[in-house]
Amino acid sequence: xxxxxxxxxxxxxxxxxxxxxxxxxxxxxxxxxxxxxxxxxxxxxxxxxxxxxxxxxxxxxxxxxxxxxxxxxxxxxxxxxxxxxxxxxxxxxxxxxxxxxxxxxxxxxxxxxxxxxxxxxxxxxxxxxxxxxxxxxxxxxxxxxxxxxxxxxxxxxxxxxxxxxxxxxxxxxxxxxxxxxxxxxxxxxxxxxxxxxxxxx
Numbered sequence: 528x529x530x531x532x533x534x535x536x537x538x539x540x541x542x543x544x545x546x547x548x549x550x551x552x553x554x555x556x557x558x559x560x561x562x563x564x565x566x567x568x569x570x571x572x573x574x575x576x577x578x579x580x581x582x583x584x585x586x587x588x589x590x591x592x593x594x595x596x597x598x599x600x601x602x603x604x605x606x607x608x609x610x611x612x613x614x615x616x617x618x619x620x621x622x623x624x625x626x627x628x629x630x631x632x633x634x635x636x637x638x639x640x641x642x643x644x645x646x647x648x649x650x651x652x653x654x655x656x657x658x659x660x661x662x663x664x665x666x667x668x669x670x671x672x673x674x675x676x677x678x679x680x681x682x683x684x685x686x687x688x689x690x691x692x693x694x695x696x697x698x699x700x701x702x703x704x705x706x707x708x709x710x711x712x713x714x715x716x717x718x719x720x721x722x723x724x725x726x727x728x
Contacts, residue, residue: 585700585726585727585728586726586727587724587725587726587727588654588724588725588727589614589615589616589722589723589724589725590612590613590614590615590621590624590647590654590722590723590725591612591613591614591615591720591721591722591723592610592611592612592613592624592626592706592719592720592721592723593610593611593613593719593720593721594610594611594718594719595709595716595717595718595719596608596609596610596716596717596718596719597715597716598714598715598716598717599625600627604629604630605627605628605629606626606627606628606629606713606714606717607625607626607627607628608625608626608628608717608719609623609624609625609626610623610624610625610626610719611623612624612647612648612649614652614653614654615722616653617653619652619653620651620652621649621650621651621652621653621654622647622648622649622650622651622652622654623648623650624645624646624647624648624723625645625646625648626643626644626645626717626719627643627644627645627646628641628642628643628644629641629642630642631664633664634664638667639666639667639668640664640665640666640667641664641665641667641679642662642664643661643662643663643664643665643681644660644661644662644689645660645661645662645663645702645723646658646659646660646661647659647660647661647723647725649693649694655693655694655695656693656694657691657692657693657694657695657696658691658692658693658695659688659690659691659695659698659702659725659727660688660689660690660691661687661688661689661702661725662687662689663681663683663687663702663704664681664683665679665680665681665704666679666680666681667679670707673707675709675710675711676707676708676709676710676711677707677708677710678706678707679704679705679706679707679708679721680704680705680706681702681703681704682703683701683702683703684701685701686699686700686701686728687700687701687702688700688701688702688725688727695727698727698728699727699728700725700726700727700728701726702723702724702725702726703723703724703726704721704722704723705721705722706719706720706721706722707720707721708720708721
């Protein structure tokens with residue numbers, strides 16, 4: 528005969544994992560644009576993240592910018608590059624993103640931190656249509672394994688999303704960045720491979 532007391536811990540762990548990794552945990556929003564899919568949602572803080580309070584509900588959008596782009600800026604102190612934007616859920620193209628970059632004025636030189644204004648334009652695919660504008664201080668360092676490449680990242684603990692339109696109007700939140708860029712032709716050209724986790728509040 529099966530000992531129910533032994534099955535209880537296994538059952539509880541199974542249920543916990545099912546809830547933690549379910550693509551939709553918190554309530555779906557009713558104000559999405561007609562015909563557009565609802566954003567996958569998880570509860571912020573459930574995995575120990577310090578980027579948002581444990582009591583706040585977030586909707587996570589994992590995306591990736593990848594490819595080469597020419598500098599579009601006419602300002603010599605800033606560089607601007609537009610890249611294709613892909614979903615990290617299924618790899619599909621969902622729009623594009625523009626990185627507007629300059630050496631940060633909040634840290635001493637040399638330029639080891641970039642002031643980055645990134646505009647995400649969602650125009651197709653699995654995420655609702657709209658734009659999200661993020662403003663973050665992004666640390667960069669030479670990649671010791673690949674000459675001419677840099678490793679970049681930002682782990683802000685406060686709000687970084689500055690504005691949003693379309694399905695994201697009125698939303699705020701924080702965006703986490705991790706990436707590796709080929710900067711051999713910078714500032715004229717940049718090849719980017721960045722991962723972004725958008726946490727909408």
